[in-house]
Amino acid sequence: MSTTTRIITGALASTLLIAGTAQADREDWPQSFTVGTASQGGTYFVYGSGWANLVADQLDISGGGEVTGGPTQNLALVHGGDVAFGLTTMGPAADAVDGKSPLAPGVAMDNVCALFPMYETPFSITTLSDSGITSISEIPDGARIGFGPAASTSDTYFPAILEELGVDFERRNGGWSDLGGQLQDGLLDVVAFAAGIPIPAVSQLEVQTDVNIIEFTEEEQQKVMDKFPVSDFSIPASTYTTLDHDARAVSMWNFAIAGCDLPEDFVYEVTKVTMENNDKMMDVHRSAATTIPENIKYNTVLPFHPGAARWYEENGYEIDPALIKQ
Template identity: 55%
Template sequence: MRILSKQALVAGCLGLAMAAGAVHAAEDRSDWPRSITVGTASQGGVYYVYGAGWANLVGEALGISAGAEVTGGPVQNATLVQMGEHAFGMVTTGPLVAALQGKSELAPGMAHDDVRAVFPMYQTTLQIIALKSSGINSVEDLAGKTIGVGPAGGTADMYHPQLLEKLGINVRTRNGGAADQAGQLQDGLIDAFAFAAGMPISAFSQLEAQADVNIFSYEPHHFEKISESFPELSQATIPTTVYSSMSEDRSAISLWNLAITHKDMPESLVYGVTKTVMENNDRMMQIHSASSETIPENYKYNTIVPWHAGAARWFEENGYEIPENMKD
C-alpha cells in the first residue's frame, strides 16, 4: 500500500480545491453573455474615452469580450439598456430621472423600470468654448448666436437649450459629435460649442492647442435662476489647471454620472464589473483624470435608481451601507 507524504496530501487537496473552484466559476458564468457592450457617446468627448477604457479593463480582468459603442449619449444609453440592446451604459442623473418618469426625449412614454446602477462615475460639468476672436466669454454673450450642443439626445442637448431659454437668452442650436462641432467652431460654422462632460473635455483641449479660445460656464447668478427648475444640478468649478488657456477658475454647474445595467444582468457579472472598477482606481486614472471621482465613497450620490444586486453586494461587502429602498 502506497502512503502519501504530507506534501503530496496538501498538494492533492489544493488541486481538488482549485478544480472545484474552477467548476464553480464555470457555473457562475453559465448565464453570462458571450460579450458585453458599453453605451458611451460621441468620439471626442469624455464618455467615449472613459467608457472604452473601463470596458477594456473589465474585459481584461474578467476574461470576457467587452467594448464601447458610440451612441447619442445618456438619453439613448438609458433606453438601450432598458431594451436589452446594450449590457451596460453610462448616464447622467438628469436624463435618467426623465427616463424613469417615462419622459425620455427619445422614447416618450416608455417605462425604464428595469434600469439599475452599477457604480458611480464622476460629475458632468456644463462647459462652453468659443474662439477668443469672437468676443464670446460669458453666457450672456451667446444671445443671438449659433451654438453646437453635441449629439441629439445627449446631456448637452438636453440641458443647454433649456437653461438658456430659462435665462431668457435666445440662441440657434445645432447637433453633432464633439469632435465634429469643435471643428465647426474652428471653421466659423458655429459661434460657440456648449458641451457637457467630465473635465477636461478632450475636444476642448485639442481645440485650445490649435487656437486662442475662451472657456466658460454658468455663473452663480445663473444658478440661482435655474436651480428650482433643475434640482439635479449643483454648483461646480472649472479649475484653472484643467485647461492651459484658462488664467483663473471659472464657475460652472454639474450633475453626476452613473454606470447602469439591466436588472436581469447576471449578478456575478455585475459584481465582477463593480469590483474591477471600484478596486482599480489607479488603472482608471490612467484612462481619464475624471476617474478621480470614480471611488466607492461617491455611491452616496445615487439617490435616483436602485443598485443592481451584484453591485449592492460588492458595496455592502466593503462596508458601504445601501438603503433598503435602493436595493433591487
C-alpha cells in the same frame, strides 16, 4: 504511492475543484458585453471604452465600448437589452424612470439599474477668442450653438438653460469632435458642452487655436440651479491651459448603469473590479477621481443592481433597501 505524489495529486485535485467551481459560477455570465458611451471626442467615449477594456481584461471576458447618442439613448439601450451597460446622467435617468424619455414617451424604463458613481458633468461654454464673446450675456442673438448629439444630456438641458438666461440662438447638433471642428472653421459661434472634464475636443482646440471658456456669473449660476436638476460646480484652472482661474459652472452627476436582469454574480464582479481599482480607472480618465463608493449617495433615482449593492454592503457602504432592485 509516495507521500510527495499524494501531496501533488491532492493539490491538483483541489486546483481543479476550485477552477471547476469558478467556471460553474460563470455559467450564466454573458459571453461578451457592450458599454453604451456617446460620440467620439467626448469624455463618455474615452471613459466608457477604457472601463470596458479594464473589466474585460480583469474578468477574462470579451467587452468594449460602443458609440451612441449619449445618456438618454443609453438608458433606452440598456432597458431594451441592446447593451449590457451604459453611462448616463441623473436628469435623463429621472425622466426615463418616470416614463418621460423623449425616445420612448410613456414607457417607464424599469430594466435599468445603477452600478457606480462616475463623476460630475459640468456645463461649460467654449468660443474662439476672436469671436469677442467673453460672457454669456455677450452671446449675440441668433448665434449658432452646438449642443452635442441629439437627445444627449447637453442637448436636453443646455438649450433650456441658455433660454432661461435670455440667450437667443440657432440650435445645432453633432458629435463633440465634429462640433469642435465646426467651431474652429467658423461654422459655429459657440459650443455648449455638457461632458466630463477635461473635454478632449476642448483640449484639442486649445492646441490649435485660442479659445475662451465662458463661466457663469453668480447670478446666472443661482438662477439655473433654482430651475434645473443641477448643482454648483467650479472648473479648476488646471483643467485647461486657457484658464487662469477656476471657472464658475453648474453640473449633474453621472452613473454607470446595467440591465437589471444581468446575473448578480457577474455584476458583483464588475463592481468589484471597478471600485477596487481606482488607480486603473484614473489611467482611463482622470475624471474617475470621483469614481469611488462614497459617492453612491448621489443616486436617488435608479435602483441599484443587487450585485452592485452586495459589493457595497460587504464593504461597509449602506444603501436604502428601497433603492435596491428586488
